[in-house]
Amino acid sequence: MNATLGPGVLVHQLLGAFFLPPLNVILLVLLGLWLRRRHPRAGSVVVALALGLSYALATPQMAMWLNRSLERFPLVALSQVRETGAIVVLGGGKKPAPEYGRNEPSADTLMRLRYAAYLARHSGRPVLVSGGAPLGGEAEAPVMARTLVSDYGVQPRWVEQGSDTTFDNARLSAQLLKADGVRSITLVSQGWHLARAVPLFEEQGLKVLPAPTGLVRYDGGGVMWYLPSGRAMQETHAALREWVGRLYYAVRERGTALLRSVSHLKS
Structure with missing residues (x-):
């Protein structure tokens, strides 16, 4: 296509x-x-x-x-998440999965979804998934919503599928959230991404609790960290x-x- x-x-x-x-x-x-x-x-x-x-x-x-x-934000506590109005998880790509006969989340997106599902189950906060189709085809958000339901038993309340950039994620998600009276969010993405995403959501008038996942760490040490x-x-x-x-x-x-x-x- x-x-x-x-x-x-x-x-x-x-x-x-x-x-x-x-x-x-x-x-x-x-x-x-x-x-x-x-x-x-x-x-x-x-x-x-x-x-x-x-x-x-x-x-x-x-x-x-x-x-x-880039990983500037500390890990969140569930007590902090419970004080916010919603959990927003940002799309990080999708890919064709012939074995399933449909699109599936990329590795980055799947990592974010897993953490968002964990936070949602333990906090009771509703979830918004955000992601469009910048490269064409099916938007990321429906793929994300499908995975949350089928793999983690979490039904998103909002599905934002018109965004092509992180700026769009913030702008369009804020519109959906504010329409339902939500003014504070837990924002889930990779630690390296939140450094740019958090200010964009704050510019939309939202109070943001960054929830980093996928922090880049390696086991071992010494010479192993210098092997390509x-x-x-x-x-x-x-x-x-x-x-x-x-x-x-x-x-x-x-x-x-x-x-x-x-x-x-x-x-």
């Missing part, structure tokens, strides 16, 4: 392609090889830097370091993607403020 990407989603995808591994490392290697034609020493340094970066980004130590720079692995590559990629996303939003906000200032001066 061919998806029609919106401008915002397309920008996110392009930024991710050029500024995140593996393409950023490949481009750095190509730059080094090009430099070696006229400046052999400088070109060799750039190639070596790219190879070293590729190795470092595949280690558990780098994965933990990058993610801990596929899991570490994935987790460093997620952290770097979040930093790129935060940079994008910061630049967008700065540009919007600048345009407003110019418009004000002209008027």
